[in-house]
Amino acid sequence: MDNRLIVALDIFEEKKALEIAKNISDMVFAIKINWPLILGSGIDIVTKLSRFTRVICDLKIADIPNTNSLITKKVREKGAYAVIAHAFVGEDSLKAVVDSAGGAKVLAVVAMSHPGASDFMEKNVDDLVAVALKSGADGFIAPGNNPSMIRRVRERSMNKPIVSPGIGAQGGNAVEAVMNGTDYVIVGRSVYESAHPEDVVGDLNWQISEGLERRPGKYEILNL
């Protein structure tokens, strides 16, 4: 079984990011980075981190097709394994990401882990999943702290994998998320704010195995 843990380095400092990545690279599927780290370090951080493991650029891309395309090409060129983009901006915008991603995977955000996700996204989740599928996205981002939402996306996902943030600091539980259909678990603060990131990562991997064992047979385990 491949590793299914993704560690989110939602921090500004390049040195700390590289140090954590180096220490945990053998125990994770990928590192996820977002704008704060890129703003702090420059886009070459993608290439630097890629020496240790896969890098997922969580840019929540949400612009018109032309701009989405420019952003995607740039991170792909730096070696990103996957990029994360919003489905909410529409099929053409998301398709521009898919068409510009080259060999990189595209994960479409269809639901989120914070309270404000209920203002618009949750009401539209079925259609967001449909738009993501039509655009050719490779998988979905759905909230790990919302098991019923994971199941809802899962039922409509046409066997494309679900990647879930919101575990740990945001209240989600890795065992429960995986049992309900999450294929990859993203954890941020619990790891990078720990004095012993390797221990936290080890424990999370155990939780993921536990969740997979207790998962209903109807939810095939899917690869990104």
Next chain:
Amino acid sequence: MDNRLIVALDIFEEKKALEIAKNISDMVFAIKINWPLILGSGIDIVTKLSRFTRVICDLKIADIPNTNSLITKKVREKGAYAVIAHAFVGEDSLKAVVDSAGGAKVLAVVAMSHPGASDFMEKNVDDLVAVALKSGADGFIAPGNNPSMIRRVRERSMNKPIVSPGIGAQGGNAVEAVMNGTDYVIVGRSVYESAHPEDVVGDLNWQISEGLERRPGKYEILNL
């Protein structure tokens, strides 16, 4: 009357951006930049461009509150005059931008200029405007190539200004947008792809004046 033209430098190259900014700074309200230029030049481009004119960071921020806050603080620290964030991620996420913006203005995206905007955003535009107002945003982004959408936002905007992209390459007309309620016009490709950006800027300023003159009295002219 203050100048009401915003030039979008949606390009990668720092040198070209600085050169255009220097040449047109006296004829525009602000320069708008987005991720492609920041990825190409690093975030310090905000500070460099601020020497010539106001800088609006069009980051289409669309993440959870914690990440939105980190991004906003970083660009504010570099001297941004305003930041652009999405309303569809919800009130808490947008409020995190407002609360982290310091003296910078926050413009909320409530409608967009590309075809895919009709997939989700247009159906929710009234509620997106309401959420933007509740979050304390200083103004709205609405599409300059969609006059009925500008009027719709205008009627619900509680006298906060409307800033409109989609003019020029995306089909919108500056005179018409301003007549229908746009307070600031954003133009990108028509300016930066021109061999004579100053001439294009001069012509656009004339169009904005024309639009303001022909604007119905019920639409007060609003400042950002």
